[in-house]
Amino acid sequence: MRVLIAGNVIKDIYLDLADQSFEFDDYETPWLSLALNSSSVRYSRRTSVFGGAAATLEALRKLGHDAEICGRNIKTAENGRTLKFHEDKPVEVYRYILTYEDHLVYLTPGIRIPTELATPTEPADWILVDRSAEINEDFLDDLKKYREVDPNVKLAVFANTRSSSAASDLDMQNPGEPGARIFSKPLQTLLRKADLIITDGSLYGLRIKSSVPVFEINDHEIRFKDDYVSYSVENSDLLTDLTKYNILTATVFSGYAEGRDIKDVLELAAINIETARITSLLEREELEMKLTERKEARENIRLIAKQLLSNHKGILAADESGGSIHKKFEEAGIPDDESHRRDYRNIFFTTEGLENYVSGVILFDETARQLSDDGRPFTEYLTSKGIIPGIKVDQGLVNFTSTGYMNEKYTTGLDDLSARLDEYYNMGARFAKWRAAFEITTAVSDAINDMPDVQPVLAGLRTPTKYVIEENARILAEYARKCQDAHIVPIVEPEVVHDGDYSVATCAKVTSAILDQLFKALREKGVDLSACILKVNMVLAGKKFERQSSPEEVGIETAKVLKEHVPAELAGVVFLSGGQTVEQSTDNLAEVIKNSPFPWPVTFSFARALQGPALDAWKGNNANSNAARDAFKARLIANCEVL
Numbered sequence: 258m259r260v261l262i263a264g265n266v267i268k269d270i271y272l273d274l275a276d277q278s279f280e281f282d283d284y285e286t287p288w289l290s291l292a293l294n295s296s297s298v299r300y301s302r303r304t305s306v307f308g309g310a311a312a313t314l315e316a317l318r319k320l321g322h323d324a325e326i327c328g329r330n331i332k333t334a335e336n337g338r339t340l341k342f343h344e345d346k347p348v349e350v351y352r353y354i355l356t357y358e359d360h361l362v363y364l365t366p367g368i369r370i371p372t373e374l375a376t377p378t379e380p381a382d383w384i385l386v387d388r389s390a391e392i393n394e395d396f397l398d399d400l401k402k403y404r405e406v407d408p409n410v411k412l413a414v415f416a417n418t419r420s421s422s423a424a425s426d427l428d429m430q431n432p433g434e435p436g437a438r439i440f441s442k443p444l445q446t447l448l449r450k451a452d453l454i455i456t457d458g459s460l461y462g463l464r465i466k467s468s469v470p471v472f473e474i475n476d477h478e479i480r481f482k483d484d485y486v487s488y489s490v491e492n493s494d495l496l497t498d499l500t501k502y503n504i505l506t507a508t509v510f511s512g513y514a515e516g517r518d519i520k521d522v523l524e525l526a527a528i529n530i531e532t533a534r535i536t537s538l539l540e541r542e543e544l545e546m547k548l549t550e551r552k553e554a555r556e557n558i559r560l561i562a563k564q565l566l567s568n569h570k571g572i573l574a575a576d577e578s579g580g581s582i583h584k585k586f587e588e589a590g591i592p593d594d595e596s597h598r599r600d601y602r603n604i605f606f607t608t609e610g611l612e613n614y615v616s617g618v619i620l621f622d623e624t625a626r627q628l629s630d631d632g633r634p635f636t637e638y639l640t641s642k643g644i645i646p647g648i649k650v651d652q653g654l655v656n657f658t659s660t661g662y663m664n665e666k667y668t669t670g671l672d673d674l675s676a677r678l679d680e681y682y683n684m685g686a687r688f689a690k691w692r693a694a695f696e697i698t699t700a701v702s703d704a705i706n707d708m709p710d711v712q713p714v715l716a717g718l719r720t721p722t723k724y725v726i727e728e729n730a731r732i733l734a735e736y737a738r739k740c741q742d743a744h745i746v747p748i749v750e751p752e753v754v755h756d757g758d759y760s761v762a763t764c765a766k767v768t769s770a771i772l773d774q775l776f777k778a779l780r781e782k783g784v785d786l787s788a789c790i791l792k793v794n795m796v797l798a799g800k801k802f803e804r805q806s807s808p809e810e811v812g813i814e815t816a817k818v819l820k821e822h823v824p825a826e827l828a829g830v831v832f833l834s835g836g837q838t839v840e841q842s843t844d845n846l847a848e849v850i851k852n853s854p855f856p857w858p859v860t861f862s863f864a865r866a867l868q869g870p871a872l873d874a875w876k877g878n879n880a881n882s883n884a885a886r887d888a889f890k891a892r893l894i895a896n897c898e899v900l
Contacts (some may be wrong), residue, residue: 260324261381264310264389267350271304274357309389312500316507328375374399380407386414388502392443411452418458477781487783488527558788562746566829566858569900570616574864576649591877599627608886614893617645636685647688648681661711665725678743688746691736693729695721697759714770734778750792755836757799761806772822786826812848825856834866842866847899867892
């Protein structure tokens with residue numbers, strides 16, 4: 258396929274700034290003098306790359322197409338980079354991109370160079386107008402002349418809704434309609450002639466042919482009608498927005514023009530941008546291989562997620578951290594040592610018929626490394642019974658240190674998570690769990706009003722604040738994405754802590770706000786929701802509230818919140834017991850189930866509500882192990898029956 262690219266070539270000059278370039282004030286804030294000379298701006302590395310239409314050209318050539326930029330004589334270097342320009346002045350626009358740690362600052366010229374469409378020596382199958390193009394009436398005249406010579410050429414256009422040039426020579430289509438956008442007259446004319454449109458924003462109010470396919474790209478998603486794929490580009494890649502969008506545009510265009518399945522088109526674009534670096538792109542064969550690997554891996558974790566939520570079974574949470582189990586043992590008068598902790602977990606894993614009641618078990622790191630009575634690792638022992646081993650991977654809660662947020666917590670453990678996930682996968686774990694905790698507290702004074710940036714999620718509350726919800730959602734999303742990259746199903750657990758003085762209505766509103774932010778973050782991070790499980794609190798009044806929630810009220814309110822705020826494509830929902838009594842957890846679960854059907858499977862993932870009676874029966878004495886197993890099994894049966 259021969260493609261003629263209409264766009265402007267830009268030279269991007271990356272300067273990795275050295276610490277000596279900055280002055281630091283009393284608050285340790287770095288300041289940079291922008292007098293661009295070698296004495297004031299020191300850099301550790303300088304990298305020059307051709308961007309704009311050159312990025313589109315490189316992507317199309319790597320995808321195997323015969324492509325050229327209109328009016329340019331550009332040769333591909335031996336290493337695959339489009340760096341050889343056979344012209345005296347190949348680039349009209351230069352940009353400096355200052356990089357420091359994971360941050361970018363653009364220094365761009367104010368002048369915009371119109372794009373030319375010179376008649377090529379050979380006919381093309383497609384003309385692709387990319388995001389770097391500056392469209393005017395002269396360009397339209399050139400296009401008209403070209404199509405008179407070659408009427409069969411097709412036209413693909415990137416509609417840049419963010420550029421100021423899109424709104425130059427203003428004219429609005431249907432200006433009385435809400436949401437109508439403003440576009441320049443040349444761009445409107447061009448879009449009406451297009452056979453394919455790729456855009457970074459809404460085209461609502463613009464008159465285009467209804468038969469023309471429209472792909473929409475934003476900073477975290479590629480969409481075609483109801484199909485979409487999320488993607489995530491790490492900050493360390495430091496790709497400019499223009500380069501990123503041109504690589505995505507080229508890949509989407511290529512797949513569509515070849516007649517590929519739309520979902521494959523979207524996936525290929527996501528893979529291409531996620532693996533892109535400043536100085537390199539993957540060859541087509543490598544992209545195709547990664548697409549096959551991704552589809553197989555995603556299907557595998559989807560199957561695991563489905564298995565975890567099938568056959569009316571629960572998920573046992575046996576993942577109490579060192580602090581949690583120490584408190585539990587201390588209250589029961591049991592020595593807190595590794596031997597007793599192993600024996601305690603062993604009671605549950607060796608309960609006869611466990612596989613009939615639980616599909617998976619969440620383990621703590623220590624437990625995952627311990628051995629069953631027959632000498633096999635617990636992970637292997639559980640797998641042999643048809644139970645999927647999982648692992649708690651967060652490393653506990655710590656308080657925020659910023660003023661205004663010191664009473665709120667976030668969860669740690671991201672730094673070395675990828676390496677730990679790889680190890681856990683090799684140990685047999687196939688799913689993981691990460692908990693974020695949110696406490697509902699009321700504003701006890703007007704002190705909150707002295708900090709306008711500290712905004713509670715609801716009026717009258719002190720916590721949780723909007724910032725803390727957003728930050729924990731971001732952390733949960735990053736964890737979930739790392740899990741899926743490691744072929745592990747993530748369970749995301751945003752828990753509204755039950756120990757508080759708040760009504761069921763307040764719990765419903767706070768839980769709703771947390772879920773909205775969580776799923777926004779998951780989508781932005783490119784998490785496949787069909788291979789992701791939500792572990793969540795039931796919606797009920799806090800323990801200290803004057804009127805406790807009835808099971809019927811819990812069932813209605815919980816079902817309502819979940820149906821309104823949890824996407825249908827999610828793999829499933831599991832409930833935590835969260836400080837409820839043994840019987841209360843089961844009764845409330847039963848009422849939630851009565852408010853089905855739900856668009857996803859629903860089950861339980863209890864810890865104390867299953868283990869409490871067993872711990873009371875065991876008392877740290879293995880002579881009581883059978884009695885403890887009986888007590889544990891009774892709770893399993895009771896909860897499975899309500900499913």
